[in-house]
Amino acid sequence: MKYISTRGKAPALSFGDVLLAGLANDGGLYVPESLPHYSKEEIASWANLSYQELAFKVMWPFVEGDIPEGEFKRMIDEAYAGFNHSAIAPMVQVGNNEWILELFRGPTLAFKDFALQLLGRLMDYVLSERKEKLVILGATSGDTGSAAIEGCRHSERLDIFILHPYERVSEVQRRQMTTVIDDNVFNIAVKGNFDDCQGMVKSSFADQGFLKGAKLGAVNSINWARIMAQIVYYFSSALSVGAPHREVSFSVPTGNFGDIFAGYLAKKMGLPIDQLVVATNQNDILHRVIAENDMSRQSLNVTLSPSMDIMVSSNFERLLFDAHGRDGAAIDDLMERFNKGDVSLNDQAWSFVKGNFDSYKVDDDKTCEVIADVFASTQYLLDPHTAIGLEAARQCWKDKSVPMITLATAHPVKFPEAVEKAGCETPKLPEHMKELFEREESYEVLDNSLSDVQAFVAEHI
Numbered sequence: 001m002k003y004i005s006t007r008g009k010a011p012a013l014s015f016g017d018v019l020l021a022g023l024a025n026d027g028g029l030y031v032p033e034s035l036p037h038y039s040k041e042e043i044a045s046w047a048n049l050s051y052q053e054l055a056f057k058v059m060w061p062f063v064e065g066d067i068p069e070g071e072f073k074r075m076i077d078e079a080y081a082g083f084n085h086s087a088i089a090p091m092v093q094v095g096n097n098e099w100i101l102e103l104f105r106g107p108t109l110a111f112k113d114f115a116l117q118l119l120g121r122l123m124d125y126v127l128s129e130r131k132e133k134l135v136i137l138g139a140t141s142g143d144t145g146s147a148a149i150e151g152c153r154h155s156e157r158l159d160i161f162i163l164h165p166y167e168r169v170s171e172v173q174r175r176q177m178t179t180v181i182d183d184n185v186f187n188i189a190v191k192g193n194f195d196d197c198q199g200m201v202k203s204s205f206a207d208q209g210f211l212k213g214a215k216l217g218a219v220n221s222i223n224w225a226r227i228m229a230q231i232v233y234y235f236s237s238a239l240s241v242g243a244p245h246r247e248v249s250f251s252v253p254t255g256n257f258g259d260i261f262a263g264y265l266a267k268k269m270g271l272p273i274d275q276l277v278v279a280t281n282q283n284d285i286l287h288r289v290i291a292e293n294d295m296s297r298q299s300l301n302v303t304l305s306p307s308m309d310i311m312v313s314s315n316f317e318r319l320l321f322d323a324h325g326r327d328g329a330a331i332d333d334l335m336e337r338f339n340k341g342d343v344s345l346n347d348q349a350w351s352f353v354k355g356n357f358d359s360y361k362v363d364d365d366k367t368c369e370v371i372a373d374v375f376a377s378t379q380y381l382l383d384p385h386t387a388i389g390l391e392a393a394r395q396c397w398k399d400k401s402v403p404m405i406t407l408a409t410a411h412p413v414k415f416p417e418a419v420e421k422a423g424c425e426t427p428k429l430p431e432h433m434k435e436l437f438e439r440e441e442s443y444e445v446l447d448n449s450l451s452d453v454q455a456f457v458a459e460h461i
């Protein structure tokens with residue numbers, strides 16, 4: 001399979017090259033040149049597969065030619081061995097035809113483990129084959145960081161630097177990253193917000209001179225391999241409620257647009273999806289663009305769902321590429337216009353976006369109300385991001401005979417502030433994290449300055 005850049009100016013690459021490249025060298029994001037498409041019969045034949053077997057079926061066309069089949073199967077098995085539920089992504093029913101897809105059963109308790117447990121292994125394999133090393137620079141609003149560190153820390157071929165916004169992630173999230181004391185793991189708290197951190201990562205890809213010859217890699221969802229692994233649970237959950245013989249809908253707590261973009265691809269690959277609902281917190285740029293064609297960047301709010309405190313949604317560019325007939329030059333031009341302050345899409349692109357997604361915005365008060373109500377009626381405790389997803393699902397659901405699946409993107413134990421504001425009790429940390437608050441932390445606090453961050457990285461590789 002070949003991959004092309006959304007800006008049309010970078011060379012087409014193979015999976016292995018895209019995996020290591022992260023961002024394309026024209027500033028674009030890599031997407032597959034074409035997608036595999038599966039018939040109803042073929043999807044139906046996957047109904048009794050284990051999660052790992054299904055993962056292989058769904059992802060194999062994307063890696064074939066670059067990763068040997070046996071190695072890929074081994075990596076999948078190892079990646080999901082550390083999950084604490086045999087279904088890997090179990091479903092919980094919270095209402096009539098209303099489902100929660102638990103994506104927090106991995107080691108760091110958020111959906112990021114699905115892709116990052118695999119990504120670390122894929123990178124390690126390709127780097128070993130090529131006898132190369134990689135410097136990872138990642139940005140996190142709280143969850144990607146710990147999952148990436150967990151997925152990469154054991155590789156002798158990776159040094160990993162994670163930027164998180166200073167004092168804007170929950171204490172559990174921070175400690176999950178900063179208590180990992182390994183020679184190849186570096187945490188940096190940037191005095192800024194997530195968009196600042198993500199901007200520094202992208203700028204560093206554009207000019208890698210500061211690395212003195214070392215190569216930069218990405219663990220954020222700008223890396224295609226992240227999206228690929230996130231497609232699988234759309235298939236597994238849909239199959240478990242009767243797809244492909246019936247349609248299903250999904251509601252997805254959204255920030256960087258990676259997770260829901262994976263759902264959009266699942267649909268293009270043949271999964272019968274009725275609705276894809278983009279659920280946002282007060283940082284609602286994606287809701288505004290879908291509902292009103294307004295992409296104006298407003299200042300970033302600090303919310304009770306910090307992992308979604310994002311204004312610049314990287315993966316939206318992948319969707320815009322499709323919305324503009326996969327014309328890289330048009331996207332290159334559009335991105336330049338956005339940077340100059342243009343804030344709307346042309347009619348054709350907007351109707352493409354509106355035609356594929358519904359959206360809803362949920363504020364902090366409503367988030368807490370949903371956590372409280374759902375707990376009172378079912379004894380099921382939602383994390384704040386999932387509560388936003390569930391509320392958006394309920395507001396946007398058009399056909400109640402179609403099962404609505406809300407992605408539970410994180411475990412509530414990571415967000416005690418929201419849980420307590422909702423009047424609920426925060427659950428206990430799981431066994432493997434029970435000493436989290438006693439463990440030593442190590443991280444560097446830096447100004448919101450690209451040169452300071454790059455100097456720190458250069459000094460420590």
Ligand SMILES: Cc1ncc(COP(=O)(O)O)c(C=O)c1O
Nearest residue numbers: 143254255256257258259307409
């Ligand atoms: C808990 C949680 N929910 C939702 C999201 C949003 O996912 P995406 O950025 O893929 O849209 C994130 C961060 O990415 C997250 O950590």
Ligand SMILES: N[C@@H](CCOP(=O)(O)O)C(=O)O
Nearest residue numbers: 140141142143144220221307
């Ligand atoms: N919510 C994320 C932000 C980064 O998103 P990514 O999916 O592009 O890695 C986080 O928790 O770090």
